[in-house]
Amino acid sequence: MRIAMVGTGYVGLVSGVCFSDFGHEVICIDKDPAKIEMLNRGEVPIYEPGLEELMAKNVEAGRLSFSGDLIEAVRSSDAVFIAVGTPTRRGDGHADLTYVYAAAEEIAHAIDGYTVVVTKSTVPLGTNRKIKQIIHKARPDLEFGVASNPEFLREGAAIDDFMRPDRVVVGVQSDASAEVMEEIYRPLFLRDFPIVTTDLESAEMIKYAANAFLATKITFINEIAALCERVGADVKQVSKGIGLDGRIGNKFLHAGPGYGGSCFPKDTKALARIGQEHGLPMQITETVISVNEEMKRRMIDKVMDMCDGSVNGKTIAILGVTFKPNTDDMRDAPSLTIVPALVGGGAKVRVVDPQGRHEGEALLPGVHWIDDPYKAVQNADAAVILTEWNEFRALDLKRLARRMAAPRLADLRNIYAAKDAKRAGFEAYASIGRTGFG
Numbered sequence: 001m002r003i004a005m006v007g008t009g010y011v012g013l014v015s016g017v018c019f020s021d022f023g024h025e026v027i028c029i030d031k032d033p034a035k036i037e038m039l040n041r042g043e044v045p046i047y048e049p050g051l052e053e054l055m056a057k058n059v060e061a062g063r064l065s066f067s068g069d070l071i072e073a074v075r076s077s078d079a080v081f082i083a084v085g086t087p088t089r090r091g092d093g094h095a096d097l098t099y100v101y102a103a104a105e106e107i108a109h110a111i112d113g114y115t116v117v118v119t120k121s122t123v124p125l126g127t128n129r130k131i132k133q134i135i136h137k138a139r140p141d142l143e144f145g146v147a148s149n150p151e152f153l154r155e156g157a158a159i160d161d162f163m164r165p166d167r168v169v170v171g172v173q174s175d176a177s178a179e180v181m182e183e184i185y186r187p188l189f190l191r192d193f194p195i196v197t198t199d200l201e202s203a204e205m206i207k208y209a210a211n212a213f214l215a216t217k218i219t220f221i222n223e224i225a226a227l228c229e230r231v232g233a234d235v236k237q238v239s240k241g242i243g244l245d246g247r248i249g250n251k252f253l254h255a256g257p258g259y260g261g262s263c264f265p266k267d268t269k270a271l272a273r274i275g276q277e278h279g280l281p282m283q284i285t286e287t288v289i290s291v292n293e294e295m296k297r298r299m300i301d302k303v304m305d306m307c308d309g310s311v312n313g314k315t316i317a318i319l320g321v322t323f324k325p326n327t328d329d330m331r332d333a334p335s336l337t338i339v340p341a342l343v344g345g346g347a348k349v350r351v352v353d354p355q356g357r358h359e360g361e362a363l364l365p366g367v368h369w370i371d372d373p374y375k376a377v378q379n380a381d382a383a384v385i386l387t388e389w390n391e392f393r394a395l396d397l398k399r400l401a402r403r404m405a406a407p408r409l410a411d412l413r414n415i416y417a418a419k420d421a422k423r424a425g426f427e428a429y430a431s432i433g434r435t436g437f438g
């Protein structure tokens, strides 16, 4: 199969590289010339474990290439994937479909012979039908198919998720489109991964429903954690106790500072907007969005309380700013709410993150970037763990505490235990949904 991938970001690049590894011939296209130049030099513009090696292997094999020329790349493809961004539209929470429709328009003029136009981007209900209309309007005589193929990969584990998916969802309108999609994913089916074939609308809805459900699960345990703190329960024990129930499951039950990232915040907002537009408010999702905002604000209060009510003039070391470990993605990370509040409160903030600096520098003005956690806490008044990078999971707490002016630790990922912090010499320790001290 010959595949063109329009949009070479986190999803487009990983999908393109993995499809080429299946044996397909793939051209990844991006309108950002700097990105294409980097890729053609063999450099990966994002941080994703294993991606650089897999990309090099498939470029070497002659199955994978990069181009800024959409027309040339799309012309002789069997399938063209749209994997451009669908960020939140300013003002109303709706998904901004400008990039998707612009790509569809460009693709329409480039297609030559039967092609399936596949949307991988997360798009609201009805978008695939609109894409079909756009292409049909531009080229009334053209024979083509459309397919909705939402992506479920997680940044930081993207290759494994793509190669070993829980399921592949494909929304189609015709057998011809279904056959092309089956051929593309055939290498996976040989290993028996389930394919869920649906109509276009159901595939679009599956993606939003999945993300809203996961965001709800996280927010639920975060709210339970807040109550645990009030009543003296331990949310880690509670998570274990409920997660062993097969109907609940143990995943996404880790209490933390609130969800962030490139998907949950924007997709929950988009689903809420879809509900409003159809006269059926998504009350659970709307509540999740506001509780999650509150969670992030609670984190600011936690740090303030730990610093005797004010951070003014105090030095705070922040460990981790990306929205989760193993990615450099800073989109909607909780750090973007928490760190500016501390800077605004007069704190001198030092930040250490294994991959976040490149993106984070512009987003977090007024902080000092340090490359080592022990250096970052030198003479600090508090340390705050915001992202559970491996680098922060086995810190020498004694060494950390010894270096600080006031040894206080806000462990917002529940990595450590209060008793260990006490033994290491911390005078204050706070976490999520568990009793601390100080």
Ligand code: NAD
Residues within 6 Å of the ligand: 006, 007, 008, 009, 010, 011, 012, 029, 030, 031, 032, 035, 070, 083, 084, 085, 086, 099, 102, 103, 106, 120, 121, 122, 123, 151, 152, 153, 154, 155, 262, 263
């Ligand atoms: P991204 O912002 O990292 O990448 C989008 C890329 O598309 C950019 O490089 C941009 O330059 C390019 N682009 C935009 N318009 C173009 C055009 N007309 N022609 C060529 N290139 C164009 O976005 P992403 O994180 O990869 O997300 C893409 C989509 O996948 C979104 O809808 C997102 O919701 C969805 N998704 C993302 C993830 C994730 O973990 N990031 C997971 C599942 C689904």
